[in-house]
Amino acid sequence: MSLQLPLSLANKLSSSQKKEEISVEEGEVKVAPTKFLGYDFLEAEAVVETILPGKKSDELNIVVDSTPFYAEMGGQVGDKGLLHVPGHDWTEVGQLRITDTQKRGDVFVHRAALVEGRAPEPGEAVRVSVDVDRRKSIQGHHTVTHLLHWALREVVSRDASQKGSYVGPDKLTFDFSSAPLTKQQVRDVEKLVNEKITANAPVSWTEIPYGEAKKRSDIIQFFGEKYGDTVRVLQIGGAPRALNGYSMELCGGTHVRSTGEIGPFRIVREEAIAAGIRRIEAVAGDAARNWAKQQAARQQEKFEALARKKPDIAVLPAFEDKGDTSEMLKKIDARAAHLNKVEAEVHEWEKNQAKAIEAQLQSRAATIANELAASHKNFCVAEVPGADPKLLQAVVDALRSKFEGAIFLVGIKDGTVALIAAIPKKLTSKFQANKIIQEIASIVGGKGGGRPESAQGGGTDPSKVAEALAKAKELLR
Known part of the structure; x- marks a missing residue:
C-alpha cells in the first residue's frame, strides 16, 4: 500500500516551501476545544478538525473533535498510539502512528507519522487508540507521585512541597523543597509508599468549584498555578469522591483506580538540583522490574571488575529475572549488600598489597643504596x-x-x-x-x-x- 498525504495538506506543504512553515509549534490552533475522553476511555471514534504539517517533513499534526489521548501537561508526558482511517466499507485505508500529544490552548494536537495507506482528510471520521501498556505505566507513576508527596510530608517535613515533576512510562522524578534526606529517611519514605500500595486503597477523583477547594487546607494546590472555576481533586483513600482521603491534590492527570495497580515502588536516586530543592527519581511496576534487570547487569559488571583485582572473592548471588518484581528487588538489595562487603574486602586487600609492595621496594632500595655507597x-x-x-x-x-x-x-x-x-x-x-x-x-x-x-x-x-x-x-x- 503506497503512502499518501491528503490533498489539502499536500497543497499546504507545497506552499510552505515558498513561505514560512505552517506549524502548531507557534501560537494556538484556531478550532473548537477538544473534548478529552481519556479518563474513561482508551479508544474512541472522532472527526478530524484540521491537519497541519509538522516541523519534520514526514510529520503531521492532527486535531480531532474528541480524543482519549492525554496531552502533555502537569509533568505527565503525552500519550502515544495509533490513528486508523476506515474506508467506506470500514476496511482500513490508512494507519498513522501517534508519536506525541501536545496541547495548544484548549486544543489537543496529535503528532503523527504515516505508517501505511493514506492520511485522513478534515471532516473525515477516524478511530484513535492509546498505547494501553504505556498509559498503564504512566498512570501508575503519576498516582505514586501523589503517594510520594504524602509520604515525604509524613516522614521528612510538613513543609516538603512539590516544585516540579516528570511522569513518564520509564520513571518518575519528583522535585521538592527540603534539606538533604538521610539514607534512613529515604528508606522510610519508600517503605511507607509501598505499604500504601499494598493496602490497595481506592483512587478517585471529583470536580468541585475552585472556591470550595481554596477553603480546604487538606487539599493541596500549587501556588502560582492558574485554575479554572471548576477543578479536579485526585483523592487516595477514604470513601471514593467523598473528599476524605489521606492524600488529596488538585490534578488533571490520569491515574490508576486503586493503589494496588501501581506495583512495587523503588527510589533509585535522591539528589540536589538547586539550593533547597531536592529531586527523587523512582520507578514502579513494570518500570521497577526493568530497572531491577538493568541494575543486576550493572552489579555483575562491578563484581567482574572486583574479581579481576582479587579472583578469590565470594561469588555474587544469582539473579532470576522471571520471578515476582518484589522478589527481584529484594535480590538486588541482597546483591548490593554482598558487593559492598566484597568491595570493602578488596579495598583492604589492595591496601595490604600496596604496603607489601612498598616494603619490598624500600628493602630492595636499601640494599642497592648500601652497595652503591660502598663502591x-x-x-x-x-x-x-x-x-x-x-x-x-x-x-x-x-x-x-x-x-x-x-x-x-x-x-x-x-x-x-x-x-x-x-x-x-x-x-x-x-x-x-x-x-x-x-x-x-x-x-x-x-x-x-x-x-x-x-x-x-x-x-x-x-x-x-x-x-x-x-x-x-x-x-x-
Whole structure:
C-alpha cells in the first residue's frame, strides 16, 4: 500500500516551501476545544478538525473533535498510539502512528507519522487508540507521585512541597523543597509508599468549584498555578469522591483506580538540583522490574571488575529475572549488600598489597643504596638494572643518608629509560640537578627537569644509556 498525504495538506506543504512553515509549534490552533475522553476511555471514534504539517517533513499534526489521548501537561508526558482511517466499507485505508500529544490552548494536537495507506482528510471520521501498556505505566507513576508527596510530608517535613515533576512510562522524578534526606529517611519514605500500595486503597477523583477547594487546607494546590472555576481533586483513600482521603491534590492527570495497580515502588536516586530543592527519581511496576534487570547487569559488571583485582572473592548471588518484581528487588538489595562487603574486602586487600609492595621496594632500595655507597666516593654515577622512576627515587632517598656526593642514576624497564639526579645543597653552586638532567635526557631521546637539588627525566632509547652515563661522569668531575 503506497503512502499518501491528503490533498489539502499536500497543497499546504507545497506552499510552505515558498513561505514560512505552517506549524502548531507557534501560537494556538484556531478550532473548537477538544473534548478529552481519556479518563474513561482508551479508544474512541472522532472527526478530524484540521491537519497541519509538522516541523519534520514526514510529520503531521492532527486535531480531532474528541480524543482519549492525554496531552502533555502537569509533568505527565503525552500519550502515544495509533490513528486508523476506515474506508467506506470500514476496511482500513490508512494507519498513522501517534508519536506525541501536545496541547495548544484548549486544543489537543496529535503528532503523527504515516505508517501505511493514506492520511485522513478534515471532516473525515477516524478511530484513535492509546498505547494501553504505556498509559498503564504512566498512570501508575503519576498516582505514586501523589503517594510520594504524602509520604515525604509524613516522614521528612510538613513543609516538603512539590516544585516540579516528570511522569513518564520509564520513571518518575519528583522535585521538592527540603534539606538533604538521610539514607534512613529515604528508606522510610519508600517503605511507607509501598505499604500504601499494598493496602490497595481506592483512587478517585471529583470536580468541585475552585472556591470550595481554596477553603480546604487538606487539599493541596500549587501556588502560582492558574485554575479554572471548576477543578479536579485526585483523592487516595477514604470513601471514593467523598473528599476524605489521606492524600488529596488538585490534578488533571490520569491515574490508576486503586493503589494496588501501581506495583512495587523503588527510589533509585535522591539528589540536589538547586539550593533547597531536592529531586527523587523512582520507578514502579513494570518500570521497577526493568530497572531491577538493568541494575543486576550493572552489579555483575562491578563484581567482574572486583574479581579481576582479587579472583578469590565470594561469588555474587544469582539473579532470576522471571520471578515476582518484589522478589527481584529484594535480590538486588541482597546483591548490593554482598558487593559492598566484597568491595570493602578488596579495598583492604589492595591496601595490604600496596604496603607489601612498598616494603619490598624500600628493602630492595636499601640494599642497592648500601652497595652503591660502598663502591663510590666523590660522586655516584650508576645504572640500576630493571629500575623504574619509583625505584630510582627510593634508592636516592636511601643513599642520601649514606653518601655526601652528587648522585646520578639510570634505569631501564620495559624499553623506557628513567633518569634521576640528586645534588647536596652545599654543591648546588657547582652542579645543578635540573641542568644535568636536561642535558643528558636528550641523549636517550627524552626530556626532564626539576630543581637544582633534585631532578628527573626519561627517554626512549636504551641503546644510549652508556653514553648518558659517560656524560654524567664528565659533568660531575
